[in-house]
Amino acid sequence: MAIPVETFHLSATSQGTLQARIQQMVAEGILAGRFRPGEKLPSTRGLAHHLGVSRITVTLAYTELLANDYLTSRGRSGYFVSENAPEPPDFGPLAPRRDQVDWDAAFAQRFSNGANLGMNKPLDWARFRFPFIYGQADPKLFDHANWRLCATQALGARDFMALTQDQYDQDDAELATFIARHTLPRRGIQAAPDEILITLGAQNALWLAAQILASRGRRVAIENPCYPALREILRQGGAQVTPVDVDQEGLPPDAVPRDTQVIFTTPSHQCPTSATLPRARREALLKRASQINALIVEDDYEFEMSFLKPPSPALKSLDEEGRVIYVGSFSKSLFPGLRLGYLVGSAPFIREARALRASMLRHPPGHVQRTAAYYLSLGHYDAQVRRMGRALGDRRKIMERAIAAHGLEIAGKGAHGGSSIWMQAPEGVDSRALAAQLHQDSVLIEPGTPFFAQNAPPTRFYRLGYSSIPSERIEEGIALIAAALAQGPQGG
Incomplete structure (x- = not known):
């Protein structure tokens, strides 16, 4: 590996000639363990230009380091750190630093209390x-070859703008179109482009929904037991959370308190019990939300894994009042490291979610979105x-x-x-x-x-x-x- 020329800086406080100072700079890098045996040093011409000195000065410094076995020369390949160079001394563990900061007082808000939960x-x-x-993903089940081909295709000149430009708050048009025309109709959902937002997985989607709908003391009902990270997200936002015990059929609608403003639920595969909310109970939950004027966030994180029988219709597909915010994810059906999901909701909600996402991370990486769009649109996803x-x-x-x-x-x-x-x-x-x-x-x-x-x-x-x-x-x-x-x- 080549050592970047930008790594080298002459100290303004070092003593001696320029040659001696360059020699000392390189030797100190080797002794400190920053430059390792076998790594290539910058050329004499490149280092001289970077440091603003003559090439002969650098050449003389390298020659002296060669004589002392700090460096070795390989024909026309250049100079390398010698395999026989002195090894960095082992000073043991670093002495503990004594911060002069009262971190408990400095934190405006804490997020680590529920870390990993x-x-x-x-x-x-x-x-x-x-x-x-x-x-976690099983590598034996994943279609490596076609994902690699789609990633290569997304790197092509045709997709250069999708890969490189700052989309600000916009999504990859091809991915959003596929979700609208293919993924959502399978759940009985129809959505316009301004009702869909791409997110960094379902976790990011839940966070956006919680920040917009359930922060600052809003009264929220969640399932018990439930996804632990959701409770932590709501805690961080300052929501007033009421856990509602689930039964063998999931969340009982009548148990949702009357003063609830937002309901978070996993109706298709309750997390973690895997209970499925029956059609009648789904309709009852929508009726309950309408009666108490509450919104529903539907986390449909695993609907693609309905291999025993077809999945029940999504709550969002039964919603006639615009009360349901739908959360979907490709992480379970592809691989968790993909971190790609989506939010579906009425246009005013998606507009706010888009603005919040833009202030935090602009948009998910363009290459990831375009690769997924190709993988989905070419039929590889359905086969997977x-x-x-x-x-x-x-x-x-x-x-x-x-x-x-x-x-x-x-x-x-x-x-x-x-x-x-x-x-x-x-x-x-x-x-x-x-x-x-x-x-x-x-x-x-x-x-x-x-x-x-x-x-x-x-x-x-x-x-x-x-x-x-x-x-x-x-x-x-x-x-x-x-x-x-x-x-x-x-x-x-």
């Missing part, structure tokens, strides 16, 4: 033999969803058979599909301790505690995802979970 997933999850974790649906359907059957064979208890598994099963351990079991114990056996599960809003949440629930674990390992992994539970209650 107890849902840490190891970055090296793929090395575990039995990763029953939710939301069908492939994932078949694979997840097969894994689910294996999961259910193994769970039944080992006597484990399902608390909620969803009627339409999804990629996880909500589990219930025997009384007295703390799923956090269970997860720690299974970690030693290369098994990853997700404790259910973070999903609940109570100060003393139930501890016996846990979630098993099956999007990341190979089919042939499921039964053995379930057996290990059953064996750990058979040892008796795990304490907290």
Whole structure:
């Protein structure tokens, strides 16, 4: 690797001739570990021009460093840091810095109180033999070749403007058009271009909706249990949050308080129980929102994973009063690192969301949007969803058979599909301790505690995802979970 010429600066306080100062500058970079063996130095001509000195001065400095084995010369290739150069001394850990800032007083608002929300997933999850974790992609199921071709196509001259120019608050027209004409109609939703906004995943979409609709003391109803990051987003915005307990069919409309101004719900696959809100209850929820003059934010994060039977119509498709804000995402059906989602709502709401997004990040990266647009419009996305649906359907059957064979208890598994099963351990079991114990056996599960809003949440629930674990390992992994539970209650 070449060391950038901009790295080199002559200190105004250093002593000696220019040659000696250049020699010292290079030697100090090597001794400090900033320049490493094998890295190429700038040419004598380039460094001389950068420093504003004569080329012969740089050449003499390099020659002296060659003699001292700091540098080596490779024919016409130039000068490189020598493999025999002195190694940087090991001074041990840096001395602790004593800030003179009272950070508790300096923070206008804190965001780290709920950081990760107890849902840490190891970055090296793929090395575990039995990763029953939710939301990670299986590389065996992803269409690498066609995604690569679409990314290359998006880098072409034809798409140069979409790739490079600042769109300010606008979206990629091809991606927005595909969502309007293909993705949303599959959910029964019709939307005009000014009613759609591209976001950095569903998380960003929820944040935008919460900032606009649910901040500064607004009264908000959420499901309990629910997506923990949503509670944190609402807390940060200062909303007055009321958790509403869900049942086997999801959110009970009559339980939503009369003074609620905004309702956040996951009707297709309730997070985390996977319960599906029946058609009659969806209509009842819309009626309840109309009666109390509330808005609804519908998080439809996993509707593409309805492989057991067709998904129920989206709340947004049944909405005749413009009360529903719809949140969609490609993260679950493609890969989570894509960070690409969308908001659908009435034009006045999308106008505000667009302005808020622009003040924060302008727009999602143009190349990511255009690559996704090609991938979707060329039919690769539908093929990917069908492939994932078949694979997840097969894994689910294996999961259910193994769970039944080992006597484990399902608390909620969803009627339409999804990629996880909500589990219930025997009384007295703390799923956090269970997860720690299974970690030693290369098994990853997700404790259910973070999903609940109570100060003393139930501890016996846990979630098993099956999007990341190979089919042939499921039964053995379930057996290990059953064996750990058979040892008796795990304490907290």
